[in-house]
Amino acid sequence: xxxxxxxxxxxxxxxxxxxxxxxxxxxxxxxxxxxxxxxxxxxxxxxxxxxxxxxxxxxxxxxxxxxxxxxxxxxxxxxxxxxxxxxxxxxxxxxxxxxxxxxxxxxxxxxxxxxxxxxxxxxxxxxxxxxxxxxxxxxxxxxxxxxxxxxxxxxxxxxxxxxxxxxxxxxxxxxxxxxxxxxxxxxxxxxxxxxxxxxxxxxxxxxxxxxxxxxxxxxxxxxxxxxxxxxxxxxxxxxxxxxxxxxxxxxxxxxxxxxxxxxxxxxxxxxxxxxxxxxxxxxxxxxxxxxxxxxxxxxxxxxxxxxxxxxxxxxxxxxxxxxxxxxxxxxxxxxxxxxxxxxxxxxxxxxxxxxxxxxxxxxxxxxxxxxxxxxxxxxxxxxxxxxxxxxxxxxxxxxxxxxxxxxxxxxxxxxxxxxxxxxxxxxxxxxxxxxxxxxxxxxxxxxxxxxxxxxxxxxxxxxxxxxxxxxxxxxxxxxxxxxxxxxxxxxxxxxxxxxxxxxxxxxxxxxxxxxxxxxxxxxxxxxxxxxxxxxxxxxxxxxxxxxxxxxxxxxxxxxxxxxxxxxxxxxx
Amino acid sequence: xxxxxxxxxxxxxxxxxxxxxxxxxxxxxxxxxxxxxxxxxxxxxxxxxxxxxxxxxxxxxxxxxxxxxxxxxxxxxxxxxxxxxxxxxxxxxxxxxxxxxxxxxxxxxxxxxxxxxxxxxxxxxxxxxxxxxxxxxxxxxxxxxxxxxxxxxxxxxxxxxxxxxxxxxxxxxxxxxxxxxxxxxxxxxxxxxxxxxxxx
Ligand SMILES: [Cu+2]
Numbered sequence: 001x002x003x004x005x006x007x008x009x010x011x012x013x014x015x016x017x018x019x020x021x022x023x024x025x026x027x028x029x030x031x032x033x034x035x036x037x038x039x040x041x042x043x044x045x046x047x048x049x050x051x052x053x054x055x056x057x058x059x060x061x062x063x064x065x066x067x068x069x070x071x072x073x074x075x076x077x078x079x080x081x082x083x084x085x086x087x088x089x090x091x092x093x094x095x096x097x098x099x100x101x102x103x104x105x106x107x108x109x110x111x112x113x114x115x116x117x118x119x120x121x122x123x124x125x126x127x128x129x130x131x132x133x134x135x136x137x138x139x140x141x142x143x144x145x146x147x148x149x150x151x152x153x154x155x156x157x158x159x160x161x162x163x164x165x166x167x168x169x170x171x172x173x174x175x176x177x178x179x180x181x182x183x184x185x186x187x188x189x190x191x192x193x194x195x196x197x198x199x200x201x202x203x204x205x206x207x208x209x210x211x212x213x214x215x216x217x218x219x220x221x222x223x224x225x226x227x228x229x230x231x232x233x234x235x236x237x238x239x240x241x242x243x244x245x246x247x248x249x250x251x252x253x254x255x256x257x258x259x260x261x262x263x264x265x266x267x268x269x270x271x272x273x274x275x276x277x278x279x280x281x282x283x284x285x286x287x288x289x290x291x292x293x294x295x296x297x298x299x300x301x302x303x304x305x306x307x308x309x310x311x312x313x314x315x316x317x318x319x320x321x322x323x324x325x326x327x328x329x330x331x332x333x334x335x336x337x338x339x340x341x342x343x344x345x346x347x348x349x350x351x352x353x354x355x356x357x358x359x360x361x362x363x364x365x366x367x368x369x370x371x372x373x374x375x376x377x378x379x380x381x382x383x384x385x386x387x388x389x390x391x392x393x394x395x396x397x398x399x400x401x402x403x404x405x406x407x408x409x410x411x412x413x414x415x416x417x418x419x420x421x422x423x424x425x426x427x428x429x430x431x432x433x434x435x436x437x438x439x440x441x442x443x444x445x446x447x448x449x450x451x452x453x454x455x456x457x458x459x460x461x462x463x464x465x466x467x468x469x470x471x472x473x474x475x476x477x478x479x480x481x482x483x484x485x486x487x488x489x490x491x492x493x494x495x496x497x498x499x500x501x502x503x504x505x506x507x508x509x510x511x512x513x514x515x516x517x518x519x520x521x522x523x524x525x526x527x528x529x530x531x532x533x534x535x536x537x538x539x540x541x542x543x544x545x546x547x548x549x550x551x552x553x554x555x556x557x558x559x560x561x562x563x564x565x566x567x568x569x570x571x572x
Numbered sequence: 573x574x575x576x577x578x579x580x581x582x583x584x585x586x587x588x589x590x591x592x593x594x595x596x597x598x599x600x601x602x603x604x605x606x607x608x609x610x611x612x613x614x615x616x617x618x619x620x621x622x623x624x625x626x627x628x629x630x631x632x633x634x635x636x637x638x639x640x641x642x643x644x645x646x647x648x649x650x651x652x653x654x655x656x657x658x659x660x661x662x663x664x665x666x667x668x669x670x671x672x673x674x675x676x677x678x679x680x681x682x683x684x685x686x687x688x689x690x691x692x693x694x695x696x697x698x699x700x701x702x703x704x705x706x707x708x709x710x711x712x713x714x715x716x717x718x719x720x721x722x723x724x725x726x727x728x729x730x731x732x733x734x735x736x737x738x739x740x741x742x743x744x745x746x747x748x749x750x751x752x753x754x755x756x757x758x759x760x761x762x763x764x765x766x767x768x769x770x771x772x
Contacts, residue, residue: 114600182611190604194596220607224614228622235715240705243622243715249708251629254622261618 026116028101031123035097039090046085053078058483060465075464076145083148088177089130091408095273100188100212106521107206109197109538111531114190122184129176136169144170152244152255156236171234178223185216199540206519206544210297211276214304215269222265229258260311268307274411278364281414284517285361286353289545292345299338306335316384317391325384332382359433360418366441367410374402395455401448421514425527426507432499439492446485450478519544523560598746605750609757616761623712639693643770646689653682654759657752664745676735683728690721723758
């Protein structure tokens with residue numbers, strides 16, 4: 001077609017050795033798999049920490065099998081590192097790193113990212129950051145123990161937590177992680193802005209792309225103040241400055257403002273990609289166009305914008321000016337409106353669809369149910385009078401696990417089960433998939449729902465031994481119950497790992513379009529070749545969700561303009 | 573059935589995302605650098621806002637004995653270097669290799685001069701006992717100017733790389749333009765820091 005095609009055609013894949021193919025590859029699909037591997041490895045560590053924590057809470061001060069004795073100091077390290085790892089080194093690598101890298105070029109019809117080398121650099125920066133974080137467990141004094149939010153003064157002085165280098169390395173790991181995702185986000189945005197297939201206007205982009213891009217923008221615009229805060233905290237620790245230390249004229253609340261200015265948008269950085277995955281899955285497996293495509297985009301952008309002015313809802317009990325509580329309550333309750341609209345659009349998409357209960361769809365439906373539950377408890381947290389009662393209790397722990405954990409798990413697995421055939425060229429076993437889903441759904445609720453009661457009963461976060469508070473002793477059976485359930489939840493994930501690896505070698509070979517989906521990535525082979533599209537780039541002639549299209553001979557119309565008219569036949 | 577309404581305007585000769593031409597690469601570079609700078613604005617914005625709020629709250633002290641003369645000279649040096657950076661890009665665009673090298677060299681020297689004067693300032697202040705641990709104002713002063721100096725240093729390295737690999741820069745003048753965008757940003761940050769720290 002164009003002379004440029006020749007130059008862009010990729011060199012033959014076989015020519016590169018192991019090192020170039022798997023380690024320093026600049027192919028976005030390989031980099032996506034690297035993010036997935038890193039995220040899963042870190043998830044094992046984060047999950048192990050959760051197990052040790054839960055054991056300690058159920059059977060305080062007994063030796064934890066596979067770990068040993070947990071004292072209060074170690075417990076502080078466990079909560080801190082569990083939160084840090086799960087948010088920054090599991091959720092972001094898998095949801096943003098894997099999905100973003102794999103899907104953006106494939107869904108917009110590009111051959112790779114705008115800056116492939118920068119892309120590889122992003123991943124290796126993140127891997128370095130992860131390594132720094134893991135190493136911090138083994139330095140004298142152990143890993144960071146000031147909470148995943150790192151509030152000063154606790155985090156600003158080594159003697160308060162007994163952690164010296166662990167916390168400095170924790171800050172360093174964050175700095176590297178932020179740099180990695182900053183470069184990654186710049187790459188995502190540049191790619192999607194400049195490299196879309198011919199005919200792929202913004203109004204035809206799959207919603208997954210809109211979600212990934214909004215998440216990237218939110219991250220880029222919110223992380224700056226936290227980097228500023230992290231530099232200040234590091235200066236307090238090593239250069240003797242007094243930003244956050246009252247005895248040096250500092251102001252601890254300043255950190256909380258900087259942290260949560262980032263923290264709330266960050267929640268959406270983690271939430272939006274799985275939300276996008278669920279939207280794709282719901283449409284494909286209902287065989288219906290997505291309901292309210294424009295409404296969903298508008299809602300996403302509105303929620304993104306609002307997320308910059310809600311942060312102080314994390315600080316209602318921190319001693320900030322009480323006159324600020326009402327405006328931040330109002331913005332917080334406002335932000336549930338766009339999400340309620342999106343949830344409504346999801347349910348309306350299902351309405352009178354021909355629903356196919358394949359494994360990705362089960363996860364997507366689980367996401368809708370769990371996220372609505374988590375969203376409802378968010379209203380309690382957002383309204384200052386209610387929040388003052390439940391702040392820092394297990395009610396909040398339950399809330400953010402119902403939202404964040406549900407988004408990561410149910411949305412993330414919806415996406416992984418959906419795109420696994422495209423990524424690895426094989427189908428995931430379809431017996432283990434539903435088993436994994438149902439066990440996860442049941443144990444997830446058994447684990448996290450009782451935490452609401454524990455919170456209302458007054459159990460605060462980050463205590464190593466609930467039985468030392470007399471008022472909590474009658475509720476200890478709930479802690480035991482939660483721990484047993486959480487073991488079930490962890491064991492259930494073994495089914496996924498088993499399925500994942502077994503299917504890699506034994507799974508049925510995946511056709512190009514196993515789910516009869518309309519978006520671009522399903523029109524190339526599974527897995528796509530190096531360069532994604534063969535000699536000619538795809539061109540797009542319609543929106544992403546033309547399912548059950550009136551007058552069409554088949555059930556769906558692919559976005560891609562085909563040589564043979566789409567009506568004449570499929571491509572399977 | 574071909575639904576005309578769904579069809580994009582036909583221009584089969586052009587395929588977006590393929591071209592690796594200079595124009596395309598320059599556009600990608602510009603979009604990337606603007607997003608990067610947006611997050612940099614939020615970084616310095618966070619610091620500056622914190623400083624202003626701390627100051628309004630009385631935590632960051634009032635007037636402190638800073639060397640306004642040296643800082644004013646430094647402001648002039650940085651502003652001049654922004655001008656020479658513009659000239660370097662203009663020369664690169666015209667394929668004028670000696671001109672580009674000359675203006676890049678001046679820009680690099682100005683950056684180094686700025687850093688030298690900054691070190692001179694720091695050593696004077698520390699000699700008088702005004703260390704980072706001296707209180708709220710000095711915490712902000714060292715952190716903000718230090719972070720800015722780090723940005724200047726990165727700019728010096730980038731500009732030096734362009735200078736050393738002048739042939740590549742002449743072939744792809746947009747690289748000088750991108751480095752220039754960053755350099756102007758570093759300059760603008762100083763325009764905010766100078767009055768905030770030295771004059772108020
Ligand atoms: Cu929030």
